[in-house]
Amino acid sequence: MKQPIYRFLIELTNGRITSYLLQKFAQSKLSRFVIPSFSKTYKINEQEMEKELKEYQSLHDFFIRKLKTNARITHAAEEAVVSPVDAVIEDIGMIESTREIVVKGKTYSISEMLGSKEKADVYAGGEYMILYLSPSHYHRIHSPVTGTVLEQWTLGRKSYPVNRLGLKYGRDTLSKNYRTITEIQHEEGKIAVIKVGAMFVNSIETTHNGDMLEKGKEMAYFTFGSTVILLFEKDTFMLDQSIKAPFNIQAGKRIGDTVHRSGQV
Template structure:
């Protein structure tokens, strides 16, 4: 019953009209007056922001803010793989041979997430990690490895919440939401970076140029809260033993090593 009510409410409030209202407001001059309350409500560390609070003209501009150059330290160990975002690691697990994962007691198809069996087959038996970004988080996405983008593609049209309620009661949010996928070749093999849109706003903007990626360098940003999923190939990734979910993580911190 709770699941049905939740889904009905989201279906009614996540339409084109309401999405456009939020989109237009966040980019309007009127939204400037919401910046300070937003920052206070979400306890954002204003000392690490690149610019002063008063310099942001819209809520959207503040939301996609950059940080000072020394705000994040990147683990540059040759074999390390780092967090692509400031987030909470909600789940870590194995991808079974049928290309399925279990998140919050719900089964998801990697084939559906990536758009087909061919794209998903290389990750069978591998590892997945799910990073959830709340509105309080820094929303720019950085590369977890040094490598080269082999392929990028976009799937899905509409998005539903990807917070704990969305994962528990939503309808295949991780595999059906609007999402942009980058497949990256690196020294340890190949990994998929799945950037999942959240409720209302599907904006996922690529910011880097070309196909070469450098570990810790920015590659994209989200508008509003969302999720990043990393998919690793079998026997290609060793998780840092100290990471236990849910784990708070920041851009550039080591999450594991190449095998």
Template sequence: MTYLIKEKLYRIMIELTNGPFTSKILQKFTQSKWSRRLIPLYMKTYNISSDELSLPLDAYPSLQEFFIRKLKDNARTITEGEKTIISPVDGVLEDWGNITPDTQMLVKGKPYSIEEMLGSKEKADEYAGGKFILLYLSPAHYHRIHSPLAGKVVSTYSLGSKSYPVNRLGISLGKSPLSKNFRLVSEFENEERKFALVKIGAMFVNSIEWTCKNENVIKGEELGYFSFGSSVVLLFPKGYMEIDQNLKRGTPVLMGTNIGRVK
């Protein structure tokens, strides 16, 4: 089967299942008391350790509440250093690289528009020639989002409606999910320069909850959570940061892990 045929079939199948009706059914079930019976199976399927849970297993009233679980204090170590950039989530380091002068980023050989992702050319131009880092969260991961650096929250806004899968298959065969899915964009100011944290919705459930009430945040502070598997894209302007040379594509990282450094 050629790549183009495979891509077309993939998109048709996703369109057939990714509607408001199926989304509501899935959401209602995962929030119901009946879904809590699936928590042990869910943990076994995704090899989730109970050692990190902040609550006893029987304290979660639904699968949804377990999915957005918090961890015990000190379950994650925040890498110290004022200029150290940490991973804002537990996830897989899917890709990183340069943002071209015309504000494109190449992920798994596929170009993505920063202008589409951020919603305007003006915002995209601020990151021309800079760096991007892409982190994917599977259903197995801890889904709370934290600040990668200390800074001031200068804007938070949402874009898009439907969401398509953001796993490797979705990125390679999907309809530009990183720049067209439902997404919540947050921009921060650090050392008088901005960086962006883009939270991207996944298939079926677009819920991305922003819980941060503070204008100024410290590194590692909780900002919100995903209600389903998803992805995060970090965008940095030209000359702002350098990526940690020890990073390897496709490897898991924990929230708080060093991923780069402010120059």
């Protein structure tokens, strides 16, 4: 009975006013009384949380919870690319030469997603991966590789659902929703980490300091569920062939390897 109620409350965030009210409630001390119920409903693993359930002062604090040290182990191989989040890998595929991807039968423009044709040209012919975070997931985002932040920018204003139904029936959610893009230069090429807001709750907070990112280290966090899109430059990434969407994964787990491009200096 409780899960439909929570789903209904989350769906209310599709409206500007209800979103604002729910956000205020989640940040209030009063909301701490629903944390035990929420945790039980979504089967949160309380054993791996940094704090006891009773220590969270609001539902918002619980959403952005940290985990105990070593609750997530980052794959150590130098060439390994790891998942930046706990999520369901909803889709994997090639980025067309036209700078488009097809997800759940819908075509999305990478140019629109990144904000310019010039940015999209870098990833034409490469690969993409879409990772969906539900309300049950750990909401902190970690770097998939070790590298340097080339640029970080924000686009979009509104946000609509990015779950499976949202991807199938929504209107260009991945390329129009509020989103923050971090472009990373690693030893073999570039990766764009696109953090997509969901359902008007446009909370994507950057937590890394400086321009250097270490694989597996925290770089940002979401409030509520959302989506991360990874874009890989052509011929720089080889997917782990055991991964077939939909696929449940945790932050730090290997999703593939970087590839040294022939002729690259």
